[in-house]
Amino acid sequence: MTAVDENKQAVETVTLTIDGIETTVPKGTLIIRAAEEIGVDIPRFCDHPALEPAGACRQCLVDVAAPDREGNVRPFPKPQPSCTMTVMNGMVVNTQHTSESAKKAQEGVMELLLINHPLDCPICDKGGECPLQNQAMSHGRSETRFVDVKRVYEKPLALSSEVLLDRERCVLCQRCTRFSKEIAGDPFIDLQNRGAMQQIGTFNEDVLEFEGYEPLAASAEDESGRPFSSYYSGNTIQICPVGALTSAAYRFRSRPFDLTSSAGISEHDSSGSALRTDHRRGKILRRLADNDPVVNEEWLSDKDRFAFTWQNQADRLTRPLVRNEDGELVEASWPDALAAAAQGLKAAATPADEDTAAAGVGVLPGGRVTMEDAYAYGKFARAVLGTNDVDTRTRVASDEEQAFLGAKVAGTGIGVTFTDLEKAPAVLLVGFEPEDEGGVVFLRMFKSVGKQDVLTVAPFLSRGSEKLGATLIATAPGGEAEALGTLTSEQREALSVEGAVIVVGERVAGSAGALTAAVKLSEETGAGLAWIPRRAGERGAVEAGALPGLLPGGRSVADAGARAAVASAWGVESLPATEGRDAAAIVSAAIDGEIGALLVGGVTASDVPGLAEAVEAAPFVVSIEVRMSDVAANADVVLPVAPPSEKSGTFVNWEGRLRSFATAIRTQAVSDHRMLAMIARELGVELGTAVLEGATAELAALGADDSQRPAARAVAAGEQLTAEGDALVLATWHLLVDDGALQDGEPYLAGTGRTAVARVSAATAESLGVSSGSLVTVGEGDEPIELPVVVTDMVDGVVWIPTKSPGSWVVDSLGASAGDVVRVRGVAR
Amino acid sequence: MTERDEVWKVNRAKDGEDKPFESNLPKHGEIGQMLLPIAGFGITLRNFFKPTVTEQYPREPAKLEKRYHGRHQLNRYPDGLEKCIGCELCAWACPADAIYVEADSNEPDAQYSPGERYGRVYQINYLRCIFCGLCIEACPTRALTMTNDFELAGPTREGLIYEKDDLLAPLEDGMLAAPHPMVPGTTDNDYYRGDVLATAQSQVDWVKEHRPEDPTIETAQKAGSRG
């Protein structure tokens, strides 16, 4: 007997009869699920497999007879909701297909549901894909008997700037409220009032104490008059079985029969959520969550769902641009632009004057590339430009991190998975905010809230960590290594339980010794180690070797064998042996006039301190961009490439799972890997990445070689800066919804983002002479960041501000990163 | 012997049957038979005395029945607001896929139809339309009807894709060109029920303020002062 069969026997089963068909299902199954399995469909609204049963709509009534204590099968006097009742041995269920009374009951419920339902279908976004429309046709009465005046509400009620509620269309199924409570942990909406006036509305924020988490745009007044703020609110729109919840962005835009649906992968974070892109005539109209049980289940973060307008803004590039003699960027033909790019790059890579300092090319692909694009950038830098100066990490990065990525991440395949994270008995978060930086990572962890010990090394408990019931290991930025070294014995014990996971975020790269300490802790306790970066391309770039010290498959540049292996695979004589510079070093070299040219992918000046200056200073800049950016505007050659919806490729999510996606919308735009192959061809080199298959085949053939990895670099904890007077240690991270370039052109989503605030502890506030609500300036110079203060329970001597939220662009205004010391002053009113 | 040979044999046998041809036409007697060659002139003679049916189109307008299915028209309410709400039901109903609609939200300063939704883009491709009228049946607001205009020929394909402007009903006297606000105190339901009968003065004032040059102000003003 096989293992599978043994497993089956272990499950206790129940045998019952549905519509005369005998079926055996596991104990505890709901009648409605058992019926689904044998192909008997029962109409329903509130039932949702991912949510707790509610029995709210009563549409699923069926006739049930069950054995009593003596074993006589007795019918229930009234039809019963099949979505809340579990099966039982010997039960006899008759659905609307075989029972007149069940049919009559369902028709009655439908009639009641429709009594106050408006005749809105022509103006309702759900029309054409509406379970109420469909089931009214299949399971309702054909004629209405209702002649009275219907109840009307003011419509729509804006629950947030993104989510609109038409209360009269609501069937009070409570899917939305159950989702908010059970899945997102944001119970901001609930039922209000009773009887005929019962309706969905938002909670009072004062009751919930979410001070400092107000959404940017206020919502309309409902019964409570309070706004709805959640990063996952878009899911309620998708699961609402009627058109009661609609999205402001999609309202009145389209009908389902207009739309072409393409499966895709989100470009917004490293989770690689599966989504469905609905488009019409080459324009994306909406994105919905696709069901992928191993990754995002059936949910998306609002950013994944709504932020797609960025790629079709007016500044979208479609034609190549070349700077002419007058210094203006003008449209050029493709051959001219490619030739200009090739010529400039060649001149910089092999300068005529051998003594010039301004030699070599720095390549900055940016963290949003696909794995194939990253591979092409890495190969182009090494095989064509002869340099190791290529780095996707246009963010805080370090050599310690690179060694860690080479030793522990690249080419290791699928390590810790979403399921591992969900099932882990204990999770330690280091420099990682599951809600702000992980999106659906939070949703998976929230499923285990209460069953999982969550520890977080952070300056304070963010709202996300708080919802996860996390224990704070209060740490000022820079102190992560020390904090990991001084965990209490209980905490270490929790992490020693089998299945425990340590999650490190990309931010810890900025804290010397933190990664070393995390690796050590993981080795000592046996806990799994997961690196969860923020941007979608990070893991793929690590795999594909678009880092200065890493070749594809985690091979070290310093390893001669690794270089020889890759060189022979690429058919070149040798690869450059000198260790490359990282993104920050490339930028400062360019500023100092030590670089001949820059090749910049999807990077904006606000990602890396000094990039704008570097682009100005570099003698020659090629920008490969989707839209006009501050980098492209100052480049010498601008080559337009395709956004993710117009190309195919692979994102590698943080688990190491390959998330391939096909082209949703066919256009003329080409991918980065093809663009680089075209430039290489101008230089007489066949890069082999002209088509996607070429890049994937080469990557697969290279594989990983464990003997050629860089050794993990043990780095001692760095010196932690401390606060002195009004000079506080800066703590910062990106909020999920902020001013990121990939969220441009979506005002409704932006409105659900959280207002930027400066957080300080009570003691620090007192020493600064400020209090909650008063204003502070962070930083010096002409334009410091000015934000309202929220006094938070957090470490003293630290100020937290969001990295790129409206009014708080840390890189632009401060040029500083977490762990640096910034000046904070109260503003006199 | 194959099956095919069998069939061939039967056919040949039928060929051999000697059955004379019999016409279905009525049979005549001797005299009738004689007059047959000139009987046709009788029809000609009879028609000498009947009114002519030849139409002098295009010199004279064609005579059409009232319900003739001609070019579509997008109707307006008496105050000039458009009836179309951009629901796309007509596009859905169309068996020839000739209609293309894109809806949008009415805004307080750009209200084209009563309620929240209006048809921003409305196109009918007359190279595809088969004039079946299913779209008319589908329209929930009676926005779409058909006129008797059938003169739909043109030299270009693009020209035969009629846009919303080509299809909108002309503004009758008293109607105020959209966009403008709804009649104060009414809801979209009042419009659907046909309770809005005329332009209100406040609507005229609104257009005066926002589009002082609008030519429909004058006639609407007269109607407004009448009602």
Ligand code: SF4
């Ligand atoms: S929710 Fe469904 S039934 Fe109700 S108005 Fe919208 S489309 Fe029609």
Ligand code: SF4
């Ligand atoms: S708004 Fe939608 S999901 Fe929420 S209770 Fe009403 S019908 Fe259900």
Ligand code: SF4
């Ligand atoms: S013409 Fe009628 S059916 Fe067509 S979109 Fe407008 S309102 Fe809907």
Ligand code: FES
């Ligand atoms: S589906 Fe069973 S009560 Fe709603």
